[in-house]
Every structure is written in structure tokens, then in C-alpha cells.
Amino acid sequence: MVDNITPDETLDCRGLSCPMPLLKTKKAIGKMKSGQIIEVLGTDPGTKNDLPGFAKKSGHEYLGDKDDQGFTRFFLKVR
């Protein structure tokens, strides 16, 4: 499902741990337009819980995640 997504922005959070990936995503989303898609690259296992929870709370759409080599790609659609 997330294979064909072309993100508008990519945020590299690899090596950062909780809560930095979430905070950086929150900040980046603040500068984006409604309907745009952000891709977040991360290595912290916690991000798999944090980002969907944040999306649910803040009304953004969590599109899913995909494991890559040594990191995970997360996709969010801005509210």
C-alpha cells in the first residue's frame, strides 16, 4: 500500500531516539500544506507506536510504514 507513495517531503531521523523523530515530524508538518505527504526515515522501534498515535491525536492521516535496509519509512498525510 505504501509502495507507490511519492512524498512531498522526506525527513531523515535515523539514529535519533524518542521523542526527537516525533518532535521533528511535528515541526516539519507545521510548515507543510494540507494534503501533502511527509516521509519519515527512522531507526527507533518506538517510532512505530509514536507516529500512528500522534497522527490519530492530531488528525493527520497515517498512511503506513515500510521496513527498508536497517531503517523504516513512515508516511503521513497532512491534515
Added chain:
Amino acid sequence: MNSERENLVIIEILKRGYRKIFDENWPLWLGGLLISIMSIITFAWARPWGVAGGLRNWGDWFFSLLSIYQTKPPSPLISTNSILTLGLLWGALGSALLSKQFAIRMAPPLELLKGVVGGILMGIGAAMAGGCNVGGFYSAISALSFSGLAMMVGLIAGAYVGLRYLYWELEHLPSRSVGATPSEKKEGGFKWLNAEPYIGTLLLIAAIICAWIYSQHAYTRVGVLLLCGLAFGIIIQRTRFCFVRGFRDPFMTGQGEATRAVAISVVVSMLGFAALKWTGLRPESISVVQASWFGGLVGGLLFGIGMVVAGGCGSGCVWRAGEGQIKLMLAVICFSLSTSLFKTLIRTSKGFADLMGHRIFLPDYLTYKWTVIVILFIMTIYYLAATWNEETDRFTVEI
């Protein structure tokens, strides 16, 4: 049904169980509930759960090896403090391996520095408050000590200050990525990740064997405490139960899930402790530390800042270190060294010790009945405030 097919069914059931436990996410509230049950079992068996005491024991041991301390601390192999924390680390590592979530994760230099500074602040805070977020807050409130409530106020304030720093840092000192995790990057050759569940299983079996060896040498109490620590580690790693989130999230994203889980957990644990103390099964003075109120409040404030900056509290640093995160390993090391030094300072200076405050066992002032009601009331307010904030974002700080 022939026996071959029956065996296949058993294997399928075991596989399903494995996926349920080590593949799927557990809800946070379940983590809170399981931790409170383990907290009561641990207290009923030997003593309340703690993390900072174990880290301090390791720090004491390190400084005595360097001959900086004259007196030798209890051996980390039989100190109940040390064993509980070792069990937590062991359980988290085993659980991370079983879930294929273990990897040595390097962090950028600024993050490593935050691990060091956060660890030092937590070490000092824990020495002042008579424990970390576990011993000084969770177990202390459970044990009906006023210092736990003082630390709770400090932790909330500290989490707010720490978050303010993180926001400032985002604007002024952007952390750079370090790229992918190297241990999972290799193509071909030995598939390390696929071997992780087997290594994790062996580690957990090894822990059970160690507990058995303890019991063979008349240290059954210590051996079972190792298993209690192990259970805390597995539960916390699987639920990603995070006290930091409980204090920080309402300010950061407005989410109240972790706060509610902490509140439920404290209430259940407190009811268990109250029953054990009220009936005289356990001494009333246990976990009533000399930190009411200055030590609890100011220690909680420093600890709160440290845990948000480091990205893990007492238990959080240890279990994330068990997942292979270098930043949190540094935080654990700095925590253990600074808490050992600062505790020694408090112990050797009467003025300092007096400054921390008194031992206040709430039932001495309020009776057991009213103490339980007051703590229930405070935790209900905390639970409701987090839920209210989730809807209104009244306390949420925007970037």
C-alpha cells in the same frame, strides 16, 4: 488424527503465541496493569521494585574498585537493588531479541551529549528523591510515602522544563541523522536478525538457570528477584511502557494514553502495598524515604528535566539500553556514577541529609483509610486532567 499432524498443530499454536507476544504491540494500559501486579508480587516476595538503587550499587562498586570509596558496597551479584536492575536489563534485551528489535543504534554527537547530561541530572535527582521515577515516585507513592507525591510534582514540572529545552534545541541546534543501523544493513551472509529470537530464548532460559543456581546456594530470595526484574523488562519492552511519556506527552502532543496508564498502574500498586502494610505483613517504614518534601520536589524536578533530555527515565534508560541504543547506554552509565557520588555526598554531610527533608508515612497523619482515598483522588484527577487536555490541548505547548 495421527501424531504427526497433532505435532504440527502444537507448533502452529506455539507460533501463534510467539507472534501474539513478541510481534504484535501490547496496549499501554495493559503494561501499566501488569507492572502494578509485578510491583505487588515483588514487594510481597521481598521488597519494592526499584531501578536507581541498582544503578547506584554499580556506581559504588566501580568507585570502590578505583579505591575512591573506602567501604565496599554489597556485591552486585547478591544486592537486591542490583539484581532487580540487572533483571530489567536482561529481560529487555531478551525481549528485544525475541521481537527482532535489537540493534546497536548509534546516535549523532548532540544526542550522545544529551544522554550524558540527562543521565547525570537523573542520577543527582534520584539521589535527592530517594529513588528514580520507580523507587522515588512509583514505589514511594505505593508505599504511602509523601515523598512520592512531592516527586510527582517535581517530575511534572521537570518534564515541562525539559520539553521547553527540546523545543529550543529544535530551533537552534538541529540534530543530524547518522544514517541506517549498520547491523541490519548487510545483504547476504549470516542473517543476524533471523537469529535474534533464538539468542533471546537462550538468554531468558539462562536467566531461569541463574535463578535456580541462586536458590541452590540459599539465595532463593535474590534468584526470584532476578526473575521479577526479568518480568519487568519483558513487560516494559513489549508495551514500550514509558514513564517519561506519562509526564511529557500531555505537554508535547496532548496525548493522555501514557498518563492514564501510569495513573492506573500507581493506583493498583498502591492498593496492593496498602493491603500488605495495613495488615502488618510488611513493615510500614519500607520505601518511606527521607525526601519529604525538598528532596522529592527538587530531585523530581532535576530528574524530570534529565529524563526528557535523555529520552528515558530510570527504567526507560535501562530497557532502551537493552535494545542496543548507545545514547541510553551512556545515560545509564552517567546515571549510575552521578547517583553514587551524589548519594555519598548526602550521606556524609548531615546538613545535606537534613535539607532533603523528613520521612513522612502518610497513614501516620491521615490514617490508612484517608491516605488511600487521598491518593485515589489525586490519581483520578491526574487521569481526568490528561483526558481533558487530550480534548482541549489546554496544556499542550506548540512548537
